[in-house]
Every structure is written in structure tokens, then in C-alpha cells.
Amino acid sequence: MSTVKRSSVTLKDVDQHKFVKEFAKFLKKSGKLKVPEWVDLVKNGKHKELAPYDRDWYYVRCSALLRHIYIRSPVGVGAVTKIFGGRKRNGVCPSHYCRSSGSVARKALQSLEDLKLIERVGDEGRKITSHGRRDVDRIAAQVKRKKKEKMLDLGLTAAGSGTVVLPTVASA
Template identity: 55%
Template sequence: MVATSAKDVDSAEIVKHIAHFLKKSGKVKVPENADLVKLGQSKELAPIDPDWYFIRCAAIARRLYGRSTGVGGLRKIYGGKLRRGVRPNHWIAGCGSVCRRALQTLEQLKWVEKAAEGKGRILSKQGRKDLDRIAADVKSKQVAAEF
């Protein structure tokens, strides 16, 4: 039997299940300003979904499964176009404090650790094991739904 990894299942499904796991565990503390914070300068409003922080932590954990990255790389990923009225649009990076806090939250869970060379963060063995377990659950639910 081949082991199921986080790359073997649909990314949206596994992020949803990881976020549910993080919320259910009770170990993730949502920042106090979560209802006021914008996710980037290019955004006009704060997120509407009350569970946005769990989803962002889950998406970052899934992204770290493949390769290491730091706050600057995550800002590029979550960046967007800044609409400037009649002037041309301009690309701008996402919010660094949200990325940094999400990485710190994942470090407290022992899912993420700093890279050896000091270049960003990598997924720890514990984090990889938990993501693989969640991916196996998602895969088994998909197989059961097919029959």
C-alpha cells in the first residue's frame, strides 16, 4: 500500500480539512485584531470569513509541504493588484504581519521550524506526519464517496 501525502489530494480540500483540524484542536490562538486586520494593502476590507486565520495557517502549512519559504515569499504569494483609481493598477505584496504570525503559530504547534541555513521556514517531521494523516483521511473520504 502506498502512503498518501498532502500532494496526492486536492489542495482546496486538504486546506479545508487542515483548517478544521486546527480549529477543532484548540491550540491555535487567533490574534486579537483578527476582526480588524486587512490581508494586504491591495484589499479594501477585512476578511468576511470568521475562520480566515485557520484557513491561512492551513494554506501556509500545505505550501511548506513542498518547499521552504519565508515571510517575504509568502508576501509575494498573497499579494495582489492595488487599484489606484484612474491610474494604472500596481502589484503590491500581501500583509507581512499576518504571514509572520501564522508562521509563529505553526512553530508553536511544532509543525514548522526554521531552516538550517537561516533561509525561511521548513515543515518539521511532526507537521509532515500530521499533514499526511489528514491527507489520508481526505483520500479515504473521497474513495468512500465514489462508491
Template identity: 40%
Template sequence: MRLVEPLQLIRTTARYLKENKIVSMPKWVPFVKTGVSKDRPPSDPDWWYVRCAAILRKLYIHDKGLGVSRLRRMYGGRHRMGHRNPHFAPGSGSVIRKALQQLEGAGLVEKSKKGRVLTKKGRQLLEEISESILKRQAGKT
């Protein structure tokens, strides 16, 4: 899993989540920003699936568990406020929370004492996708 380029893994996982209807895009997704520090909603129409895939990857890497507050810090950014000094602002908690709830419903994530962790099914899914990417790369060379 760690041998695969992160962006490629996230995009492939997002495509898999969308095609197999593992997660569904809520009605409010086209209108929401991903954090206070952002000026506009994302321009990618499939950003919800990309965010869900990125959360899965982060949960795989941080195998002890991650909570919503830690994920908000990871997806936060620089909040520019005109003439005032910019400060850090966390990402949208609602977006992360709803994504985690959908992934829990699909059986890929579960709650633990230290936040959310990947289930065996979630780990298996990411490892299968990364193996298929590695096989494709080996076939090209």
C-alpha cells in the same frame, strides 16, 4: 498529499487546527486586512485558520523553505489605485509572521537558513489529513 485537491486539504486542515486549538486567533484579526491591495477584511470568520493551513501546505510543497518575503509575494495581489495604473502589492507581513510564529510554537514549523520549513510532526499531520480525505473519497465511489 499531492493527490488531494488543495482547497479540500486546506479546509480540512483549518478545521483540524481550530478544533484541536493548535493555533489561536489573535484579538486584532477581525479588524485587519490581508494586504494593502485589499479594501476590506476577509468575510470568512475563520480566515485565520484557513491562512495557517494554506501556509502549512505551501511549506510542504516548497520543502527547501520559505521566508516571510516569499510568502508575502505569494499572498499579494493587484493594488488598484483609482485612475492610476494598478501594480502588484505584497500581502500583509504581520499576518504571515504571526501565523508562522504560532505554527512554530505548536511544533509544526521550524526556522532554517532558507526560511521556515515543516518539522517531521508538521509533515506527518498533513499526510494523515490527506490520507483521511483520500479514504473518504474512496468510500464514496
């Protein structure tokens, strides 16, 4: 039985951090994502002391959320608050886990729904649409292409198994 080599690139083929950054840029550049007015004033949860420093944090949150829904679907607001929760420091008392803001999670999901990237699935939560999957895979392919171009610019060549072969320097 012969194996068929896929030429398409999916989200699972690229670095997650680079993908989230690139998709956040895509969301900001498109200008279609509806950003609430209060994003510059709000904390991301009661476990945080300050609001986010990054002005584009809402785009990053939406792209990270879309990535999570792509991998584990369906996802509801409660699951999102668990994902983005963290450690609440209680001074001299022991720290405890605390969920993130439900309003931020709900608005991020609603913003992605307005773009038709995700859709509701009854009471189960939200899942990615075919349009959303296409956009995610397209941005993932761009990320992979940029990585390949960067490797070629550095003079590195990739062997067949994905390992990097450093160029040898001829000694005199």
C-alpha cells in the same frame, strides 16, 4: 526491476482546496493554534479594501501556508507576502501588484512554529518538521478516504488508472 506500490497517501495525492479546508478544520478543532486578538479587524494587505468575510480565515491561511511549506521549503516571511499578494486597484491609474501584510504572515508562521509543525532553518526561512509532515499526510489520507467513500456512495467505481466508470443503465 519491479516497482513497489506505495500505500501511503501524501499531500500531493489529494485536491489542494479540499486539503486546505480539512486542515483548517483540524487546526480549529484542536484548539491549540494561537490566534491573535486582532484577526477580526485586520486587512490581509494594502491591496485589499475590506477585512476577510470568513471568521475562520486565519485557520485557512495557516493551513494554506503549511501546504506551501510542505511543497516548497524553506520559506521566509518575504516569500509569504509575495504568495498572498495581489492586484492593487488605483482608480483611474493602472493597477499594480502589491504584497500582502507582513505582520499577518509573520504571526501565521509563528503560530505554526508554536505547534511544532514548522521550524526555523537559520537565515533561510522555515521548513516543515517530521511532526508537521505526519499531521499533513494524515489529514491528506482522510481527504482521500472521504473522496473514495463519496464515490462509492454515488455508485461510481474507479478503474485501475484512476478514471471513473459510470454505471450503465439497462434499457427495457
